[in-house]
Amino acid sequence: MEMHNVGIVVESLDNAIEFFTEIGLILEGRMMVEGEWAGRVTGLGDQSVEVAMMVTPDGHSRLELSQFLRPQTIADHRTNPVNSLGYLRVMFRVDNLDELLGRLEKHGGKVVDEVVQFGDVYRLCYIRGVEGLLIGLAEQLGNTKATDILEDNE
Structure with a gap:
C-alpha cells in the first residue's frame, strides 16, 4: 500500500502553487476535473474543479491542490487552531528553515508563535501560509530522527 496524496481546497490555485513551489514542491500536473462522473465520487453532483498535483523532490509524497469553480465552497476551516477536529496541518522537512x-514571508507566510528546538533532533515551527493554511516546517539537526526518540520511549 502507498499513500498517494493529501488534498487541500484553495481559493487561488496560482497562489497556492507559487507558495508550495517556494517550499520545494514541484508542479507535477494541472488539469480540470469536470462533470457528473466526478461528482459521483465526491457526492457533489455536477462539479468543475481545477486541480494541481504538487510532488516532493524525492517523488514519494504529493499534495493535491483543488480550486472549486462549481459548486461553490460552503465552509472555511483554514484559520482554525491546531487543536480543531479534522485537517490539522501538513508538515515538511526542510533544509534551511x-x-x-524569509522567502515564505514574501508570500504571506507568518510564524504562528515561534521557531522552537525539539532536543537535538529538529528546529520546527508552524506557519500560516497561503490563504491561512497551517503548515509545519521542520529542519532536521544531525542524524537522529523523531521516530528514534519515540522508539526509545516505548
Missing part, C-alpha cells in the same frame, strides 16, 4: 521562512 531560517532562509525558507
Whole structure:
C-alpha cells in the first residue's frame, strides 16, 4: 500500500502553487476535473474543479491542490487552531528553515508563535501560509530522527 496524496481546497490555485513551489514542491500536473462522473465520487453532483498535483523532490509524497469553480465552497476551516477536529496541518522537512521562512514571508507566510528546538533532533515551527493554511516546517539537526526518540520511549 502507498499513500498517494493529501488534498487541500484553495481559493487561488496560482497562489497556492507559487507558495508550495517556494517550499520545494514541484508542479507535477494541472488539469480540470469536470462533470457528473466526478461528482459521483465526491457526492457533489455536477462539479468543475481545477486541480494541481504538487510532488516532493524525492517523488514519494504529493499534495493535491483543488480550486472549486462549481459548486461553490460552503465552509472555511483554514484559520482554525491546531487543536480543531479534522485537517490539522501538513508538515515538511526542510533544509534551511531560517532562509525558507524569509522567502515564505514574501508570500504571506507568518510564524504562528515561534521557531522552537525539539532536543537535538529538529528546529520546527508552524506557519500560516497561503490563504491561512497551517503548515509545519521542520529542519532536521544531525542524524537522529523523531521516530528514534519515540522508539526509545516505548
